[in-house]
Amino acid sequence: MTTQENNAPTGPVALVTGGARGIGAAIAARLAHDGYRLVIADLHAPEDAIVGRHVVCDISNESDVAALITDIRSREGQLDALVCNAGINVRKSVEELSLADWSRVLATNLTSCFLLARSAAALLRAQKKGRQGAIVTIASTRAHMSEPDTEAYAASKGGLVALTHALAVSLGPDIRVNCINPGWIHTKGTPPRPEDHADHPAGRVGTAEDVAALAAFLLGPECGFITGAEFTVDGGMTRKMKYLE
Numbered sequence: 443m444t445t446q447e448n449n450a451p452t453g454p455v456a457l458v459t460g461g462a463r464g465i466g467a468a469i470a471a472r473l474a475h476d477g478y479r480l481v482i483a484d485l486h487a488p489e490d491a492i493v494g495r496h497v498v499c500d501i502s503n504e505s506d507v508a509a510l511i512t513d514i515r516s517r518e519g520q521l522d523a524l525v526c527n528a529g530i531n532v533r534k535s536v537e538e539l540s541l542a543d544w545s546r547v548l549a550t551n552l553t554s555c556f557l558l559a560r561s562a563a564a565l566l567r568a569q570k571k572g573r574q575g576a577i578v579t580i581a582s583t584r585a586h587m588s589e590p591d592t593e594a595y596a597a598s599k600g601g602l603v604a605l606t607h608a609l610a611v612s613l614g615p616d617i618r619v620n621c622i623n624p625g626w627i628h629t630k631g632t633p634p635r636p637e638d639h640a641d642h643p644a645g646r647v648g649t650a651e652d653v654a655a656l657a658a659f660l661l662g663p664e665c666g667f668i669t670g671a672e673f674t675v676d677g678g679m680t681r682k683m684k685y686l687e
């Protein structure tokens with residue numbers, strides 16, 4: 443593991459996986475703005491200015507996760523919030539999807555969250571200074587609906603929704619666990635077209651900050667009665683019925 447740091451000396455501590463870019467970077471920036479000290483675990487160093495402490499590691503690897511949590515215990519000395527955000531997609535027809543592809547997607551998107559929750563539970567539980575520990579998992583609307591050739595991704599995100607409620611029941615009342623299902627969140631690549639925005643009942647495609655705002659709320663002290671729940675941030679797309687004329 444390598445590390446780079448830019449953190450205030452005090453404040454609650456949040457671990458965000460996959461925070462070097464995209465939705466994870468926006469969640470990290472939002473939490474830093476809200477006064478958290480950040481630990482960001484990613485395969486890569488950050489693309490932009492450093493928020494918090496960056497640790498380069500593979501969260502699908504059991505020993506990397508164990509070392510990451512040991513490192514937080516010794517350096518920050520506490521953990522208040524865990525955001526399981528890192529994820530990958532391999533888009534291939536089911537006939538072409540190898541077992542190695544399937545296993546890599548499941549390991550990154552689902553098994554990593556089990557490894558992180560298992561390793562971090564004791565630290566999150568110890569956080570009793572007037573607040574509960576909190577975990578937010580980032581699944582997808584693809585847990586519930588699909589395009590062709592997305593079997594591994596859909597299965598991993600469906601599993602993550604189920605893992606979220608199982609963890610909420612097992613780790614409560616000391617730790618709350620909730621899930622966010624983003625829809626189309628534009629973070630990179632070709633910008634959405636006007637018709638893509640117009641297709642959404644909310645009138646636009648989502649931003650990483652839309653997800654970050656909900657994650658900040660779910661981790662915070664105002665939602666102490668919310669656990670095991672699943673929240674959709676998709677501009678209404680999964681509520682929109684479409685029939686061909």
Ligand SMILES: NC(=O)c1ccc[n+]([C@@H]2O[C@H](COP(=O)([O-])OP(=O)(O)OC[C@H]3O[C@@H](n4cnc5c(N)ncnc54)[C@H](O)[C@@H]3O)[C@@H](O)[C@H]2O)c1
Pocket residue numbers: 459460461462463464465466483484485486499500501502527528529530550580581582583623624625626627628629630
């Ligand atoms: N962008 C969307 O429209 C959208 C929609 C629904 C769900 N999601 C989910 O939101 C999360 C973030 O999506 P994004 O669009 O910001 O993705 P992204 O590809 O821009 O960023 C993902 C980050 O995770 C890191 N990462 C990948 N594998 C890792 C590993 N094994 N260990 C450590 N870090 C690893 C990458 O290096 C990268 O920095 C993912 O779980 C994704 O499935 C995204």
